[in-house]
Amino acid sequence: MKCTRCRARAEVHLRAHNSAFCRPCFLFFFRRQVERAIAHERMCTPEEHLLVAVSGGKDSLALWDVLAELGYRTTGLYLGLGIGAYSTASHAKVETFAATRGLPLRVVDLAREESGLAIPEVARVTRRTACAACGTMKRHYFDAAALEGGFDVLVTGHNLDDEAARLMGNVLRWQTDHLARQRPVLPPTHPRFVRKVKPLYLTGEYETAVYAFMRGIDYIVDECPNAAGATQLLYKEALNRLEAASPGTKLAFVKEFLRSAQPAFSQVEGRRPQDCTRCGMPAYGEVCSFCSLVREVQAKTARAAAGAPA
């Protein structure tokens, strides 16, 4: 097969794009996809300081690599979630990536923060799924780190597969409030929030894996051990089957949602957040969801220590 762009021997075949690329042309194509997403959605400008949330996986490290290559001012943010060997290994990958490229990195270790709570403990005490606890904790520490560091934009590595799976989940349950916020750019709704952007929202997982391989990025291949039971994986599998039968399905699903359906949902977007009375971060009740979770853990731990049932 020949490269669609230069007619040399192709190394990658992208069925969704009906294209094939040699190595230099694929790297060009990948970077241009990110540039186009940023420009089309007005995600950020070269003057702004970007905080890039990195997990040690291929998507976030590939994204950080492209943004740095494109000349953006970036700082990485790694959250130590306290998930055993997975956290240790992913932290090491991120440290090595940043050090070899001379990029600044911030590390927030959840167990060392004021609340002192790592994900497994929160999940165990509150009897939530690890991912539910993790989602609330991650959102809070991302927002807090962006605010404390004076960053303009928070960037995450969500890719097309993530967005399609999330969209499928939201549609299957008609979660209109979630659909209202499912956009590649979220403007701040509170003075303590920064803009949140997802430059890989139209880039497939396979493409980021190929990019990471071609660029020699050493990322953590293993998934978080808690991912196995997550419903999102089931949606991803279903979407992969649809994609195999009809290439381009995921791209059309997400693109068309954003073009023709999303505006109707965002029109009815709900209330604006107030200030959390405990930490000052945005909240939809008296306290934010993070503080409410921390309170719940503290109360249940105290009850258990006093010998009462949780």
Ligand code: SF4
């Ligand atoms: S799989 Fe769940 S617990 Fe693991 S990092 Fe993702 S959200 Fe957190």
Ligand SMILES: [Zn+2]
């Ligand atoms: Zn080529």
Ligand SMILES: [Zn+2]
């Ligand atoms: Zn709070």
